[in-house]
Amino acid sequence: MLAELFLDASRACHVHSPLTHTLLVAAADDLARGGITARVMAGAECDRKGTVPGFRFAGALHRLVLEGRVPTLSKHYPTAGGKPDLDTLWDDVLPVLHEHTDELHSLITSTVVQTNEPGRNAPLFGGLQTATHLAADEAGRRATFPIRLLEVGASGGLNLRPHRIAYRVDGGTVGDPGSPFTLDPRWTGRPPVDFSHNLRLVRRAGCDLHPVDVTRESGRLHLSSFVWGDQPARFARLQEALELAQLDPVPVQQATGPEWLADQLARPERDVLTVVWHSVVWQYVSPADRAMGRSILADAAARATPMAPLALLVYEPRRTHMADRYEFQLLLKLWPAGISLRLGTGVGHGIPFTWDTQPWN
Ligand SMILES: C[S@@+](CC[C@H](N)C(=O)[O-])C[C@H]1O[C@@H](n2cnc3c(N)ncnc32)[C@H](O)[C@@H]1O
Numbered sequence: 610m611l612a613e614l615f616l617d618a619s620r621a622c623h624v625h626s627p628l629t630h631t632l633l634v635a636a637a638d639d640l641a642r643g644g645i646t647a648r649v650m651a652g653a654e655c656d657r658k659g660t661v662p663g664f665r666f667a668g669a670l671h672r673l674v675l676e677g678r679v680p681t682l683s684k685h686y687p688t689a690g691g692k693p694d695l696d697t698l699w700d701d702v703l704p705v706l707h708e709h710t711d712e713l714h715s716l717i718t719s720t721v722v723q724t725n726e727p728g729r730n731a732p733l734f735g736g737l738q739t740a741t742h743l744a745a746d747e748a749g750r751r752a753t754f755p756i757r758l759l760e761v762g763a764s765g766g767l768n769l770r771p772h773r774i775a776y777r778v779d780g781g782t783v784g785d786p787g788s789p790f791t792l793d794p795r796w797t798g799r800p801p802v803d804f805s806h807n808l809r810l811v812r813r814a815g816c817d818l819h820p821v822d823v824t825r826e827s828g829r830l831h832l833s834s835f836v837w838g839d840q841p842a843r844f845a846r847l848q849e850a851l852e853l854a855q856l857d858p859v860p861v862q863q864a865t866g867p868e869w870l871a872d873q874l875a876r877p878e879r880d881v882l883t884v885v886w887h888s889v890v891w892q893y894v895s896p897a898d899r900a901m902g903r904s905i906l907a908d909a910a911a912r913a914t915p916m917a918p919l920a921l922l923v924y925e926p927r928r929t930h931m932a933d934r935y936e937f938q939l940l941l942k943l944w945p946a947g948i949s950l951r952l953g954t955g956v957g958h959g960i961p962f963t964w965d966t967q968p969w970n
Contacts, residue, residue, distance in 0.1 A: 611647075611654050611662060612640040618663030626837035628685065628693045632670070633663045635699035645706045649713045661722050664835065669716040670705065672834035679705050686838040693839055721819050724835050725764035727850035728843075729888045729959035731794035732924050732939045734771040734784060735804055736952055737884060740920040740941055742802035744882045747946040748915040754882035755809040759873050761866035761902075762890030763815025765823040765832050767850045769859045772808040783807075789856070790849040795961035798953065811881060813859050816869035820861035823854045843958065866894065867901035874909040877917035883909075888924040889937075889957065910944040919944045924959065940969050 619633035639646040646666070653662045674683045682701050683689040706713065741753040748754075760769055775788040778796065783805055822828040829851050836844045862869060870885065877883070885906065894902070906921060913919040921942040926935040939952040939962070951969040955962035 611650055611656075612637040614656070614658055614661075615640060615663040615666070617658065618661055618667075622837060626839050627695060628698070628839040629664075629667050629837045631693075631695045631698055632667055632702065635702070636663070636666060645703065645710065648710055649706055650717065651714060652718055662717070664722045665717045665720060666713075667837075668720070668722065668834040669713045670702065671836075671838050672716065672830055673705065673709060673713075674838065675830055675833055679709075681705075687841040688833075688836065688838045688844045720831065722835055723764060723819060723821055723831060725767045725821065725832050725847075725850075726889070726958050727767045727790070727846055728792065729924055730768050730771045730774055730850075731776060731792055731796070732953070732955060732959050732962050733768055733886060733888070733922070734774070734776060734794075734808070735796075735800035735962075735964065736922045736924075736939050736941055737771060737808055738804040739800050739802050739950075739952060740884055740922060740943060741808065741882050743943055743946065743948055744918040744920065747943070747948075748918065753806075753809075754880070754918065755811040757812040757878060757881050757883045758810055758814075759870065759883065759885050760813075760815040761870060761885065761887045762893070763817050763820070763861045765821035765828060765851075765854070766815045766859050766861040767823070767832075767847075767854060768886070768888065769813045769815055769861075770850075770853055770857055772810050773853060773857055788853060790853040792846070792960070794959075796964060797961065798964035800952070800964055801966045814873060815859065815861040816864040816866060817861050818863070818865060820863050822861075823851055824858050865898060866890070867898050867905055870902060871905045874905060874919075877909070877912050877914065877919070879917045882918050882920060884920045884922050886922045888959075889926070891923070891925045910942075913944040915945060918946070924955075926957070942969075 615633045615637035619630045622629040636646045656662050673679045674686045674689050682705050684691040685693045685698050745753045773785045775782050775786050775791045776784045777793045923940050927938050929936050936954045938954050941950045949969045951967045953964040
């Protein structure tokens, strides 16, 4: 039942977003009583849990707030300069649901929940530095390799510019000091190589089942609307990443990961380190696509040479030895060197992150 899915979603944001939590609990109650929320959500009654109808509902309302069209509701949203009053929130939501029923309904039924977290650039930056140094050591080169970065599940492609960000580390800046996008990566430990030089990314490409075109206002609003309205720091980070993307556009192709990867990896490239990267994607990929992806990567790994090396770099949640707990791990495999490392662990958004290199089996 839809009301139960809303309550499920409310539990998922209980700690990090009291605003969304309160909104979804009240909306679930309204749904159960057949109120206006039921009309807004009409047609979504049989949606799968994985499509998170509650977050689509919250995202659609947030979008109206960000467009500046519902001032009486915006006053509750820190992302629009407001301050939440959880006791009166639902009273201010109701008139918006009545006034914008059809528009909200069409937004909710035509979109998928879509996020793109630019904080993950920080572990990516350190991971790429590590990969290119290790590949150069293996090839007996003095200079590190330029990198071809291939991202599966790239969303809006906001993690395709890790070399164009200013990272505040050890009281200084690494990366691109002139960037409009600054990250404090809050690292414990450091990458196991010299990361003070900027990376050379000579080619970048990404694919996604549902790519978001961040060169368009509608794409930027789409991604912004799925950041919870009481997470202004995360929202500000996204806006900086979107600004950088305007200056340095990289298109994301609409494709399923394995097919796209097979095409991209068809020929090894000499004097370039090819890095296949994905973050918080694996859980959404079907078993058949996972198997195909592994096989395509194994074929490409078999063709890799010291002067045309291949790396797999991933930032994904993995179950810890405490059975019900997950941590996000940065994992690196490098061919033909046969190196396989867990570089460190962090949280979902990539910041903070702890560097701690261990063998990965
Ligand atoms: C949680 S988002 C993460 C986006 C981005 N990697 C990041 O870290 O911000 C997961 C993304 O994976 C994409 N995705 C899921 N399955 C996919 C597949 N088989 N092929 C390509 N993209 C896929 C989704 O469309 C979505 O954009």
